Amino acid sequence: MAEPSDPRVAVYIDFDNIVISRYDQLHGDQRFHRDKARNFSPARSKSEVATKLHDATIDVGAIIDFASSFGSIVISRAYADWSVPVNAGYQKQLIERAVDLTQLFPTTAGIKNGADIRLSVDVVEDLFRLPDLTHVVIVAGDSDYIALAQKSKRLGRYVVGIGVAGGTSRSLAAACDEFADYDALPGIKPRKNPTAPRPTVADEQKEKPAATKKKTPDASAKADADAPADPQRAATDLLVRALRLGHAKDDEDWLHNSAVKTQMKRMDPSFQESALGFKSFSEFVKSRADVAELDESNQTRLVRLKPGVNLP
Incomplete structure (x- = not known):
């Protein structure tokens, strides 16, 4: 049981935002949508897009660990359409870290699922329902969350933002009390060349995909991963x-x-x-x-x- 004086933290993850931002950071602006990556799962496909998704995998554990450094986590929610293959592949990782999965279905023919609205409403409701919450951690880079960060601060909470470099609004970072770059979180392996500009479409056309083929894990490796940890x-x-x-x-x-x-x-x-x-x-x-x-x-x-x- 947490001590009465222990800070109490609520974590809210716009999962589509962070997954798409990471993919585009590594593979080029708008590449996630051009590749239609939401329809692929690294665990169930050997395609080039699945390999790129694997390279851009988000480490949920590193995010939750960082959030826990502010106090005891009493709320942790991730918002996405979990029926989509790319998101479904994260369900085990999220559940193992006790993250509640909030299902959001697309509200239009496109991919917009209204996560920003649903997440914002839940945060404000939780702040009034749980007056002892001391910290709000928003994992997203969308400028739509600026008003939420400002509102949370006005209600006396310490607001922490976590986003992907290149996919984060500077105004959102400024609206938070503290903002952390995903790549700088403890436990995240640094990119090979973090100072290099994000790839462009012209850069991608110069590359030869055939030269970047990677080996897929064999059955023994998968068995080792499923084995109980020592x-x-x-x-x-x-x-x-x-x-x-x-x-x-x-x-x-x-x-x-x-x-x-x-x-x-x-x-x-x-x-x-x-x-x-x-x-x-x-x-x-x-x-x-x-x-x-x-x-x-x-x-x-x-x-x-x-x-x-x-x-x-």
């Missing part, structure tokens, strides 16, 4: 993610032991060091000496990522 390995990964997030947020070399444990519990409420065979959290950290260092020279125990650790 609890000890999962706990180590969780510790690294929490430390990485803490260092990125606070820009501190050493973090409080208790704060790291709290962050781990936010990201995975099932974490218990006792279930892994340790009497205390400090003992658990000591057992991970290959990735973390513990300073017990003072009454307040401090922990940090071991220098030189290659982060996943």
